[in-house]
Amino acid sequence: xxxxxxxxxxxxxxxxxxxQVRAPGLLNxxxxxxxxxxxxxxxxxxxxxxxEVVAGLRQVANLHGMLVTVPHKAALLxxxxxxxxxxxxxxxxxxxxxEADGTWSADTxxxxxxxxxxxxxxxxxxxxxxxxxxxxxxxxxxxxxxxxAGVAALHLADTDRARLxxxxxxxxxxxxxxxxxxxxxxxADVDLAVNATPVGLRPTDPPPFPVxxxxxxxxxxxxxxxxAETALLRAARxxxxxxxxxxxxxxxxxxxxxxxxxx
Amino acid sequence: xxxxxxxxxxxxxxxxxxxQVRAPGLLNxxxxxxxxxxxxxxxxxxxxxxxEVVAGLRQVANLHGMLVTVPHKAALLxxxxxxxxxxxxxxxxxxxxxEADGTWSADTxxxxxxxxxxxxxxxxxxxxxxxxxxxxxxxxxxxxxxxxAGVAALHLADTDRARLxxxxxxxxxxxxxxxxxxxxxxxADVDLAVNATPVGLRPTDPPPFPVxxxxxxxxxxxxxxxxAETALLRAARxxxxxxxxxxxxxxxxxxxxxxxxxx
Numbered sequence: 001x002x003x004x005x006x007x008x009x010x011x012x013x014x015x016x017x018x019x020q021v022r023a024p025g026l027l028n029x030x031x032x033x034x035x036x037x038x039x040x041x042x043x044x045x046x047x048x049x050x051x052e053v054v055a056g057l058r059q060v061a062n063l064h065g066m067l068v069t070v071p072h073k074a075a076l077l078x079x080x081x082x083x084x085x086x087x088x089x090x091x092x093x094x095x096x097x098x099e100a101d102g103t104w105s106a107d108t109x110x111x112x113x114x115x116x117x118x119x120x121x122x123x124x125x126x127x128x129x130x131x132x133x134x135x136x137x138x139x140x141x142x143x144x145x146x147x148x149a150g151v152a153a154l155h156l157a158d159t160d161r162a163r164l165x166x167x168x169x170x171x172x173x174x175x176x177x178x179x180x181x182x183x184x185x186x187x188a189d190v191d192l193a194v195n196a197t198p199v200g201l202r203p204t205d206p207p208p209f210p211v212x213x214x215x216x217x218x219x220x221x222x223x224x225x226x227x228a229e230t231a232l233l234r235a236a237r238x239x240x241x242x243x244x245x246x247x248x249x250x251x252x253x254x255x256x257x258x259x260x261x262x263x
Numbered sequence: 264x265x266x267x268x269x270x271x272x273x274x275x276x277x278x279x280x281x282x283q284v285r286a287p288g289l290l291n292x293x294x295x296x297x298x299x300x301x302x303x304x305x306x307x308x309x310x311x312x313x314x315e316v317v318a319g320l321r322q323v324a325n326l327h328g329m330l331v332t333v334p335h336k337a338a339l340l341x342x343x344x345x346x347x348x349x350x351x352x353x354x355x356x357x358x359x360x361x362e363a364d365g366t367w368s369a370d371t372x373x374x375x376x377x378x379x380x381x382x383x384x385x386x387x388x389x390x391x392x393x394x395x396x397x398x399x400x401x402x403x404x405x406x407x408x409x410x411x412a413g414v415a416a417l418h419l420a421d422t423d424r425a426r427l428x429x430x431x432x433x434x435x436x437x438x439x440x441x442x443x444x445x446x447x448x449x450x451a452d453v454d455l456a457v458n459a460t461p462v463g464l465r466p467t468d469p470p471p472f473p474v475x476x477x478x479x480x481x482x483x484x485x486x487x488x489x490x491a492e493t494a495l496l497r498a499a500r501x502x503x504x505x506x507x508x509x510x511x512x513x514x515x516x517x518x519x520x521x522x523x524x525x526x
Contacts, residue, residue, distance in 0.1 A: 003288065003291070003292075004287045004288070004291055004302065004303070004304060004305070005284075005287055005288045005305070006281050006282040006283055006284035006285070006287065006288075006305045006489075007281075007282040007305075008287070008304070008305060010304055010305075010306070016324075018269050018270075018324075018325055019268075019269040019270040020269055021268075021269035022269070024267045024268055024269065024271070025266060025267070025268045025269075028266070028267055029266075039267065039302075039304065040267070041267060041271070041273055041302065041304055042267070042268070042269045042270075042271060042273075042325060043273070043323055043325065043326075044323060044324035044325035044326075045322065045323060045324070046322070046324060049319075049322035049323075052318055052319050052322055053319040053320075053322050053323060054319070055315055055318075055319060056312075056315050056316040056317070056318060056319020056320060057316075057319060059308065059309070059312035059315055059316050060306055060307060060308060060312075060316060061279075061281075061307035061308070061309060062281055062305060062306065062307035063306075063307075226269075
């Protein structure tokens with residue numbers, strides 16, 4: 001860990017809850033090894049306070065970037081001054097940086113990190129049929145990256161019908177004929193099912209969808225990192241299905257963050 | 264240095280400029296040695312942005328306290344929900360903590376730290392005549408602490424006549440017969456002269472007052488910590504006067520901060 005002094009550049013990770021976040025524990029040792037005088041700190045921001053907190057943080061002259069996790073990924077797209085095409089398609093961001101002129105640019109690395117982690121684990125999604133459960137910040141970014149990676153069909157599911165319709169409509173327009181959306185997960189015909197909801201963060205959470213409905217050999221992926229084994233992944237293992245945990249999505253984003261922030 | 268994770272409690276040090284601050288380098292190793300999962304980070308806040316930044320930081324649920332340096336010490340008194348008597352007498356604060364009910368309480372440790380550092384260096388101010396140059400956040404806290412420590416007379420100086428009149432009036436009422444105020448430092452009859460202005464932070468700054476006007480054996484104190492030897496302290500040494508640097512004021516506040524924050 002770098003020794004923090006007056007010249008240390010700040011990076012803030014915004015989320016609610018916050019204690020489960022893994023990025024500071026992964027990124028700060030990388031910065032320290034490189035001798036970079038910068039630190040990523042967890043910043044616990046309740047949703048109702050987000051606009052006021054971001055308005056304040058934007059004015060902090062030694063804050064050079066923000067990372068964003070649940071539940072703020074969609075809201076931060078609107079609070080940034082500009083965002084990449086993939087972030088607009090996803091409707092969410094997970095990283096913002098201060099430009100030289102003081103404005104803030106945003107991008108999302110969730111989807112790219114998720115797909116790279118999946119490929120590294122031997123589960124290339126190209127040509128596969130997938131179900132993404134959760135059309136929030138992470139789910140939308142993952143859906144975009146899976147479509148960009150060439151999945152044959154993507155079923156999107158979310159109990160929030162307004163959110164589902166918005167993302168489903170946007171993705172159907174951008175990737176015609178490959179996307180459908182339903183409030184209940186469509187699991188019977190997929191090669192990969194992804195939990196992109198926060199269900200599983202609490203130790204008492206049940207699986208967010210029934211693995212019993214999946215075909216044999218379907219891969220079950222969770223984006224939750226803490227706990228490392230959620231009820232969903234446990235259920236997948238119990239059924240003998242390949243279980244893909246949350247951590248690779250983050251570890252495969254680290255290089256993207258460092259490039260984006262110029263660190 | 265502690266490894267920063269999602270459960271790490273945040274403390275922010277607000278100032279402008281910020282690169283010179285020493286408190287993170289002093290406090291964080293103490294926290295790490297104690298195994299306390301908390302970190303103090305420098306937060307660079309231009310004066311015009313202070314209300315908006317503080318409004319945002321107050322909403323950050325894992326931010327448990329703030330330290331305050333130039334030029335925000337007076338403004339933060341108004342942005343806190345309550346402050347100690349000595350902070351109200353000084354008209355400035357340098358530490359705020361979040362209470363269990365979410366409100367923010369403030370105190371100032373500058374004056375107490377300054378006097379304790381002075382006494383530890385063998386310069387007990389009791390019964391002495393002193394001149395404090397600078398009626399801002401630090402100067403006002405130092406003036407209150409010197410009066411509480413029993414100085415016989417305190418000359419207050421500041422080129423900002425409105426600020427001088429406000430603090431001079433408040434101190435004359437609280438400590439009748441021992442305080443006078445003037446725009447030009449009254450140096451000829453004192454045992455101790457204190458620079459409590461930011462003049463000296465820039466390497467090219469001249470001494471904030473002429474040591475040539477001081478009596479032989481007068482102690483010259485500076486509150487500036489970076490650089491460690493300011494032009495003022497160099498001029499004092501050149502004249503053979505005892506020179507008291509800025510760092511003891513801070514090191515003698517660390518225990519006060521830890522108590523105040525319950526760390």
